[in-house]
Amino acid sequence: MSNPAPVAVALDAPDLETAARWAALVTPHVSTVKIGLELYLRYGPDVVASIRGASGVRIFLDLKLHDIPATVGAAARTVARLRPDLLTVHASGGADALRAAAEGAPGTRIAAVTLLTSLNEEQLGRIGMTGSVQDTVLRLSALAVEAGAHGIVCSPREVSAVRAEVGPGIMLITPGVRPAGSAAYDQARVATPEEAIKAGADLLVIGRPITSAPDPGAAAATIAASLRRLTPARK
Numbered sequence: 001m002s003n004p005a006p007v008a009v010a011l012d013a014p015d016l017e018t019a020a021r022w023a024a025l026v027t028p029h030v031s032t033v034k035i036g037l038e039l040y041l042r043y044g045p046d047v048v049a050s051i052r053g054a055s056g057v058r059i060f061l062d063l064k065l066h067d068i069p070a071t072v073g074a075a076a077r078t079v080a081r082l083r084p085d086l087l088t089v090h091a092s093g094g095a096d097a098l099r100a101a102a103e104g105a106p107g108t109r110i111a112a113v114t115l116l117t118s119l120n121e122e123q124l125g126r127i128g129m130t131g132s133v134q135d136t137v138l139r140l141s142a143l144a145v146e147a148g149a150h151g152i153v154c155s156p157r158e159v160s161a162v163r164a165e166v167g168p169g170i171m172l173i174t175p176g177v178r179p180a181g182s183a184a185y186d187q188a189r190v191a192t193p194e195e196a197i198k199a200g201a202d203l204l205v206i207g208r209p210i211t212s213a214p215d216p217g218a219a220a221a222t223i224a225a226s227l228r229r230l231t232p233a234r235k
């Protein structure tokens, strides 16, 4: 089997059986699966071991922690024993909270969420964040990296500017990825997998184009093959 593709399949399933089935189907083709709040809150920490199974697939725990530094640090310590590869923390919680997460879960990469892509400039203004989306994303990215975050979650549209801001060595993670010809669903700003990688992304978060396909394993394999053609020697 060739190297799995740098894709995190978002397991946004209503129940564990469905999520575990999707994980088993896609795991031969992708590096990572993403467990979000819905599954985690419904099934608790055991969901991580159930999904990982015997496959050893990397787990992206997308809990988007946002609290005072002591609480974020304690939460990160608690989930560290589940050995997730990635854990998300809101950058707007501040540098101390990001630092506490990194210290609390030393074996896990902390990915900072800059701005939720559901917020537009008008909504940002209403919560007191003035300035353009891009300036805010860049400011939060710089803060997160300085505080010890290992990765940044941003939209494909911002990835090249974020790369220029944070330099190499920081993992850039992009949702909003759609293979050519697939439905956008509710993602407003989309890029193809090839475009996102060319712009500098290291890990592509892809959900429904894979999990809603008639054969999720085949959909993951097709995306993996398109990325292998792009970067044959990719890690």
Ligand code: C5P
Binding pocket: 010, 012, 036, 115, 116, 117, 118, 153, 175, 176, 177, 185, 187, 205, 206, 207, 208, 209
């Ligand atoms: O199905 P789809 O490919 O749109 O799934 C994308 C995944 O990425 C979902 O789990 C969604 O919650 C997540 N996400 C996102 N936009 C962000 C952050 C996370 O779509 N800014």
